[in-house]
Amino acid sequence: MALKRITSPHTHRALGTGAVMRNVVFATLPGLVVLTYFFGLGTLHNVLLASIAAMGFEAAVMKLRGRPVWFYLRDCSALVTGVLLGLALPPYCPWWLVVLGSAVAIILAKQLYGGMGFNPFNPAMVAYVVLLISFPLQMSQWAAPQDIGGQTPGIVEALKQIWLGSPIDGYTAATPLDTVKQNSSLMLDALYLQDPVLSAGQFAGAGWEWANVAFLLGGLYLLYRRIFTWHAPVAMLASLSLMAALFYDGGSSQSGGSVLFHLFSGATMLGAFFIVTDPVSSAVSTRGRLIYGAAIGVLIYVIRIWGNYPDGVAFAVLLLNFAAPFIDYYTLPRTYGHKKSERATRKVDQ
Amino acid sequence: MELIKVWDIPGGVHPPENKHQSMVEPLGQIEIPPQLILPVSQHIGAPAKPIVEVGQKVLGGEVVAEADGVFSANVHASTSGTVAAIVEHVVPHPSGMRDTCVIIDTDGKDEWVALEPWEDYTQRDHDDVVKRIRDCGIAGLGGAGFPAAVKLNPRSNHTIDTLIINGTECEPYITADDMLMRERADEIVAGTQILARLLHDPERVIIGIEDNKPEAIERVRKAAEGTNILVVSFPTKYPSGGEKQLIQILTGREVPSGQIPATIGVVCQNVGTTAAVYRALRYGEPLVKRITTVVGEALEQQRNIEVLLGTPVHYVLDKHGFNEKKASRLVMGGPMMGFALPDTSVPVVKTTNCLLAPSKKELPPPEPAMACIRCGMCAEACPAELLPQQLFWYAQAEDLEKLETHNLFDCIECGACSYVCPSHIPLVQYYRAAKGEIRQHRIDKEKSDRSRRRFEFRQERIAKEEAEKEAKRLARKKAAEEAKKKLAEQKAAAPADAKPAPAEDADKQLAKLERLLASAQERLKKAEQPLTDDATDEQREKQAASIKQAELKVSEAQKKLNEFKASNIAKTSENKPASDDPVAAAIERAKAKQTMAPEEKLRASIESLQKRLEKAEQKAADAEADKPDMVDALKQGVAKLKEKIASAEKELAELAPAKSSASKEDKTSSTPDAAQAAIERAKAKMSMSPEEKLRSTLESLYKRLEKAEQKAADAKAEGSDKAEALQQGVDKLKEKIASTQQELDEVKPSTVAEETPQDPATSDAASLAIEKAKAKAAAMATMSASDKLRNQVDSLEARLEKSRAKLAKAEQENDDNVDAFRSAVTKLEDKLAATREQLAEHE
């Protein structure tokens, strides 16, 4: 009797790549709900549109490459990219911005490098940065949270603005990060009292702090499911906190903002648990991920305070994506039976 | 009871255990199968040598194959019967390979040889005990099946302070050791004590058992009461049972990379081995049966059985209601590290701890692999703290160097990484392949280094010899010039006398061409060798191409040879008989000439030329019929012959009237001289030529090798599909060079030895050497590579001995040739060492 030849191991854990990705999408839901609650339908619309566009582009490329479309869509990596990009874009931005971003993410940043697993940069972050540099105006219009008096735009208004470009009056407001950055004359306490967004929140601005808390929850869920390890996100949050503490400056007018402010504003938690943890473009070893995360945390602070852009998550992540292979070379774990960890660059005699 | 610290290991996974199925029923037995298949090699190490004959009756416990060296184990008949065959049979190996097996038709009587029980086994001395363990063929019943005795004789520089008995059994499904520990805890403890004594009572003797086998722990603890054996349990986690991992768990020490546990003072044995050691000592029982778990949803009955080694797997399965349609595969070993059997006719061997016949639902076929998302789950699971994803990446990129810097060789192939990989990448498969490739690469590299060294060494030597030859040639040239001057004086009288020299050259050339033809034919033959059945179409095409090429070469060589023969015939004015020994013939001719008058000579030569003309014409006619490409050459030869005859006749005519005027004194004084010179030269050649010839062959072979290598490299660089064919050519050339080199070496010592005394035996010795070399070459052609090597080693050893004796004698007698002898000896020694190494690699 002839039998099939299959190599060991013959048994596998049930968790597959598709399931991993679906877990990630699931974990973004609290954040999405909070964002929608505070800023209206804009973010939800972004997420839906970006997801559909991203999967569409993925399918198209797979078809062009002559690959089985469904097999590759099933891994849900395009969906994750779409969702993350949608979450990062400002609510009520024009539809073409979203579609263009999805195209950049999937085609340029992912498929041109060989597809899933081969992209050296995080696709959503590449798209975000490309859009930020190309369309700074559209990319810096963030909606005002509903707590500060005004109503969030209604569904018809929103769709009109997104699809037809007919502007809604006065729905935007400066983000807390912007406010603190622009401030040069007020003590922080005074600023917190004066600025509508900051004064409506507890420590990091209305809406923003809750969105960050929600993303933190989602991240903890993923940690609990062991979708990724704690090293990179914790290192990032720790180094960001350290920087914030170092330059807090007692809350003077030159202060960069408190530790809590930095942890819970902008894209901190989204970045820490959904971007920095993107395995494909990060360092691989435990030590490598600690270094990788910590460096991102430092860079985020540097860009936020001394850079030209209000938030630095995307830039910081991309810079470290660059450095990841280099980090990998020098952070190999110590293998069983070896006295110390080796470097991947050492010479071997063959 | 003393408590010892249990350490944690990094990584690890928790696959579903699936151990209860096979523990419901008690330990079972099955009947003696009608046939036993006993592979002579059941483990890592050298195969045993069969010592029975077909048709011979054997009793249970009789040795049928004897251990061949330390790393080999005896194989015993598991029951009585008749040896039906000793053949190649499929053996349990992941590759589905075949190996020599002794096949026994059992007679069902189960008659046994008389065993020799030792009541006082605890009193026997160390060597006796080790010998008994070896004689009984005890091998590791756990992983690789290493002969047990090897580990019990640690090197003197290793002090063993810890003996670990492995009862971990961390693989899912397998319960053979669990069953053994429950049923025979006493034997395990007794065996453990034996091993401890053999190792001079190490400080700590530990039996390690995973905590998912409470009953086994209980029984072994009870059995070990009152001894100094510690029974330690630790949390269940795969792969705690790996030798390195278990050592880490129980001692906190790590076995240094690439070393054995003994270097850190630890010896590790499996519980099954321990029990077998006890039975061997106490009862003299050889290892002929073991406990095996037979499990899986595709079986009606799942349990542990004690089964005779050699029992065919299908026999075992049939006894347990195997449903082939339900089975997704058949695994020998567990689901993590076991291998899928290609065939159910393989036998149960010493290392068969489990036969797993899972249903399709139980272990579904592997899902298609997706891209690595670098999630790092594999790295988290790896007990060796490797980065499996990086290894995978570099394995795909075939970056061998990076694989080594990432410590690929520390991978224990446990499969934990593949198990957790969400993309279902068969990582371990990649690692196995990559390891194989690196090993091959290392071997190749070493080989090429060695041959490069040899080549350089040779080049140096050849250059030196060339220089010497050049000097000699110059001297000879001078002498020849003088002779020529003399000859020129009598040229008018005896023009034919100057001819022997070109004839000699021609002989050389002829020999060379003949060699060329022979080698081309050889290559053709090789190219025509049938491919194995499983050769791909591509391979077939390549073969066809290389055959064609070889054929072309043969015909070319043939043509050249014929052309040369034809033209040479025309050039020489003497009869060149088709003798096998041109040198002897030349001497004959020269001698004959010495006694002949020029007129007579011319006449004789005309006669012979005419004879040859006849022959040549005949040949040309023949050739016209079947070898059209040779016809031209032959016809040319005919024409030249005719011309020659005409000119000889003219000379004769001229000579006849001038006969009386020719000065006879001159002739008698100088002609014999020239002839004498020719004889001398011929003689010289006789003693030198085999070596010289071989050397020139070698030289040309090296040149060809260089070219061929260049071509192969180019082809590879271009990714041409001819690369493989070219590489084959290179390999063949290398082989050829090696064999020529050997022949040369063979010839040389004898010439060196016999060169000095100018006795008549010279020619005999030389021709004898040639004869020998020829016979050897013929024999070699039919031998396998390792046989060849072994043969070479033997002959080298013999030669070395002889040379050493000669050297000693020469040294005693203060002979001038001492140096030559000495260098011959060192060369032989080098060669022997190199050949031995090659042989070792081969095996």
Ligand code: SF4
């Ligand atoms: S577990 Fe599989 S997918 Fe994840 S990093 Fe390892 S090889 Fe890649």
Ligand code: SF4
């Ligand atoms: S198979 Fe090798 S790489 Fe994979 S987990 Fe085991 S030791 Fe690590």
